[in-house]
Amino acid sequence: MSFIERGARTIFLTELLSGLGLTLRYMFRPKVTLNYPFEKGPLSPRFRGEHVLRRYPNGEERCIACKLCEAICPALAITIEAEPRADGSRRTTRYDIDMVKC
16 A cells, blocks of 8 residues: 555545544534424514505505615515605505515
8 A cells, every 4th residue: 555545545534533523513412403384483573474565544655665675575576666746755656566476
């Protein structure tokens, strides 16, 4: 056996033992996975559920037609169309959420 083969075999053996040691260390730690349908993880306190266009108590929409939610939606499920009002502010004329894409 040549010097190179012996060195390669030694390196392989040390790497193998290192990997086995790591496996044994993690075997006795508490599990981090959840059995999902039966165990639920904690929800974020900011979680709001389904998307909805919110309104003020007087019935007016809270949306000011900035279109940020349309731009940030990764599924491109939100469509907003807006027009200026007589007082100079912008409000939505169409606010659609395609829940199939969501």
